[in-house]
Amino acid sequence: MTPDRPGRPTLRDVADLIGVHPTTVSRALNPKSRSQVGAETVRRVEKAAKELGYRPNPIALSLRTARSGSVGVVIPDLTNPFFPPIVRGVEAALEPRGYDAWIVNTDNDPDRERARIESLRSRRVEGLIIATAQLDHPLLRELHDEGVRMVLVNRKVSAPAIPCVTPDDAAGIELAVRHLAGLGHTRVAHVAGPGHTSTGRTRARAFRHAVRDLGLDDDPAPVAEAASWTEAAGADALRGLLDRGPLPTAVVAGNDLLAFGCYDVFAERGLSCPGDVSLVGFNNMPFLDKLHPPLTTVGVPHHDLGAEAARMLLDSIEEPAHRPRSLLLPVDLVVRGSTAPPPV
The missing domain is CATH 1.10.260 (434 Repressor (Amino-terminal Domain))
Structure with missing residues (x-):
């Protein structure tokens, strides 16, 4: 019929x-x-x-009900393997509750970010999940003041109070440094992420605290800040660190991409990992076990980061009086072949 x-x-x-x-x-x-x-x-x-x-017809439905059944997901770099599992977590939490995700990539460009978010808002998304936050982020302040529902994922801002879902960065760095100290390392360096991000600042601060608390050499503990969360920036930061002082026996990188840059510098300077220098990353991105040597890293629950951020946002959409609290997710250490006792 x-x-x-x-x-x-x-x-x-x-x-x-x-x-x-x-x-x-x-x-x-x-x-x-x-x-x-x-x-x-x-x-x-x-x-x-x-x-x-x-x-x-979702457009007709949104015009009739002022509800689009969709949320926006703002990612800084879709080529970074860290983010796809987070997006999968977002989608897994949205689907049972009848929502879809519009995903945009900003390339870490503020103008592109503003344009992409305006595009999402023109499609009447009911809220935003944002992974691009910097500590000082004027656009997020504007959106907050306009009453846009938002949840930050993996990062946070200094102000205003926007709910966020993040891994326990400080605990992860402590796990890494404690692991190296347990192997006998005392000269441990840190290739830190950009200080204008909460992840970069929190992990660098946690590194200094861990080195001091564990009684390692901290006069001062060598830290080099990378200009961005990229392999090339990680390599540049480590080159500068090695040129300034004695060779550390171990390096903790602020994330796995920065660790990739460290591998590049080890190769160009004829350093063996872990024979000369041990290395620990952060995030446990896919395929780290295929590297030579496989990378020891701090494991982050990528899927749960996305899923919890989505649930938090939907709760605030469906219960406007509900004030979500920020959530800190536990991490673990994944030990592989890039760490070993220091050379004798």
């Missing part, structure tokens, strides 16, 4: 086919309101919709 009206099947066509009100069809096809309709009716509606080839 097909609808009498020509063109694209409508919600009313589905309703007429099985003899129910269009509102019933709308509720049955919407995961957020499906519980208001009996299971048998839902089955009949889905069967009729499939038979007619009916597809809901």
